[in-house]
Amino acid sequence: MTSIVIADDHQLVRSGLRVVLDEPDLTVVAEAATGVEAVRLARQHRPDLVLMDIRMPELDGLEATRQILADPVTAGVRVVVLTTYDLDEYVFRALRLGASGFALKDLDPDQLVDGLRAVGRGDGMLAPAVTRRLIAAFARSPSPEGGRLDLARLTTRERQVFDLVVAGRDNGDIADALGITPATARTHISRLLAKVGARDRVNLVIMAYESGLVLPGIG
Template identity: 45%
Template structure:
């Protein structure tokens, strides 16, 4: 058997934190290796315990979940940790900022346990938790804040075809939809997506969408 996914739970509300820990620890493939009630403790425990996934609240004392996420999973972090953000607000600005900080996805606190568990497993594999439509809604809502003001497209290492695929990702299209749009196979789309993430040093599709909006690659 493979080793269980190691999870750090961070939430300032004791009842919620205890509930999350109980749900996660009941799964044979998941293990809670630590828990804490503020972002600073999350950063410290993340460095000590090396969890596979941090389940992170947003609004917390000492250090909020956004800054904690940036310190655990942001650009330039030597050994980034995958972060799954939980929030009480759907498509909240705080969630958007957390995704920009390096989080791999988000869930609502009132989501059923099965979604939480699936989310942890999904993020642990290196995939983004958000489906394309949710990604489009989330980033599109704040696109005006991150589009470049000069209107100029940046220099990019991507080929014209890769740029085309990136724009379709940012438009909320799934791999199958991109394949149909470009009349290519899904395997070819997966190859393009992998190349895009590698060339731009991005972790997942969520960051790819943010990149596309931030650099003015989509309307």
């Protein structure tokens, strides 16, 4: 069961999302109308993820995301940003803060549900087709805090998986490319993330760009 807090200042949006997320393996534990409420409810419920709108009163979604991910109490909570435009400047900033991906507000309900399930499993919610385009776009202005990503501890197979994840390939593509099962691909990805200290595959791609291991504007 994946527990979710919905954070959006529009009641209609929250109600609609609650209906969409009414699935046997998903449960909405709380709704927040402000960023302050989102932070408080994340601390109170410690959900698996927060579906976070950007523009909210009192505290915007970016600062709420930063506070949630920086707080040891809620550091394990994953944040998925709700946005209108997939290349919005705010999306870039949210991903840098540690968000596990973004969901467009006009996304097909089934795609939203599948994406949130992926986040609940520890994956990021960032369509492979836009991964390189999106990350490369904001990597052109690298964060001054961007450090080195140490790949020395990776096995040969994990380095192959790393290259494919950074290229925006999904688990099925990775399995096909390496001649392994999707389950084995997931295992390699989990070990890879743990070794380099990445929260999820979205964070791994960002780290790769900001450490200079991948050049922006390719793909």
